[in-house]
Amino acid sequence: MRSFKIALLVIGLLAFLNAQATTRIKDIASIEGARENLLVGHGLVVGLNGTGDNLKNTVFTEKGLTDFLERLGVNVQGANLKTKNIAAVTVTATLPAFARLGTRVDVKVSALGDCKSLKGGILLASPLLGADGNVYAVAQGAVSLSDFTPVSGDVKTKSNMVETNGYIQSGGIVENEIDFTFSELQNIKLSLHYPDFSTAIAVADVINKNIAGNTARAVDAATIEIVIPAYRQEKFVEFIAEMESLEVVPDYKAKIVINESTGTVVIGDKVHIRPVAIAQGNLIVNVGQLSAFDEKYGPDTPPEKRALVNSFVDERRGRALQQLNEGANLSDLVSGLNKLGVYPRDMINILHSMKSVGALDAVIEVK
Known part of the structure; x- marks a missing residue:
């Protein structure tokens, strides 16, 4: 078996423990005008x-x-x-x-x-x-x-x-200050670091429910406008501090970041794969129903006895076979490929090929 050299980082690795992970508004957005x-x-x-x-x-x-x-x-x-x-x-x-x-x-x-x-x-x-x-x-x-x-x-x-x-x-x-005064503002705009319509709406909703009544609204995927309630304008700084500390559940696009020089693959927890079969060299990977699996273990094998990632060697063909049940996510696939000793270059080629055939619904960013 080939040596294992690829590094895998899975964003949201513990998402299955906390599907509603929250973050503070100040960590995902900034106030327009108040910037570096x-x-x-x-x-x-x-x-x-x-x-x-x-x-x-x-x-x-x-x-x-x-x-x-x-x-x-x-x-x-x-x-x-x-x-x-x-x-x-x-x-x-x-x-x-x-x-x-x-x-x-x-x-x-x-x-x-x-x-x-x-x-x-x-x-x-x-x-x-x-x-x-x-x-x-x-x-x-x-x-x-x-x-x-x-x-x-x-x-x-x-x-x-x-x-x-x-x-x-x-x-x-x-030696010189940027002229920006909060006290003169009647409303403020938040700018999301990573624009997303769902996140913008979630931010507006949590502000309305906690401190601003119905004065916050999502203008677009990146901007949330908040009209400062009259009774809060005298304590503007306190209002901003309270707003920034509110927690929200952000939403992100499915994305994979690949560093070809280091062999690092970073996978977002939103990434999922569709049924697909991959053959490369002496390697076969199949996501979904696999006849060879049924030949070896029988078609009546209860689903609960089938491991999500189950690798074995097909003695008749003399090549590694990787079985992932339908519904597995990409981190399961990469973990399985790692167990088979797949080189970083092969891993990257497999991900690109899956994207090309429509089996991978995610944006791939190569650095």
Whole structure:
């Protein structure tokens, strides 16, 4: 039997124990307008140990260095700059919702030129701009590189580190706030992270039943609009906190995510399969009624004695045979294939083939 190398993750593995698993509204939706904003800027990292940009090849680095020195009153016009201790970088950060002046944010830096490493460098003060072109934060500080990546337990191994990427923890300071005031709103809109009509209706229903009367409604698959009751407007923040803590039973599409490089198959609990027979190499898989099963065990075998996943070897044919009764779900199929030692590539091909013949009602996403 071939060695088993595929990893299987089943979303909702315990769904049969709790078919009505709930989640908080705050975990599946966000308030429109109250969101993160992406910031980007350009800067210089100095203090590198000869691993910086070659100024002959990166004119933008030389221009940035010249402009920086001239702002400090140093005249370098006509000078032949040859330093390799500096690198031009992009600087990115995420501005959290409701971030106030002075709030610290983490910063990421990435080399723009032919810099070999940012190790040991210091980012000079760099303005970070939003999509509207305004400056919302300024970043500065020592650049850190992650030398080790934790694996299992306390064991650490060297990672495939890219030394032209780094980060500065709490290296950015918010200098400008996003103008967004809750107290002026008469109604709010929730935006689902994963749009679904059934989930949108469920969210509106649970809000109406618990805190808002009949003022919440699903506008579309992604949006729920809530008119704030007059008697709750004076305590708007408390209303939002109470609403976000309500629990709802979300609904999702049947989906399978496959990572071909690692052989990982992630299966949603909504995925089910129809009767189908699969033959690949020395492997036969049959979902539904199987004549060979009846030949070996008899057609009158009581259903309760037939295991949901029952594998055996057909001695006459000399090949593995996998039996799944009709109504089995995909996790049962994958579990059975794993027992037979199916390689990840074969597993992926089988799933794609089942989708092609209509035996698999699910969206397959390959990464």
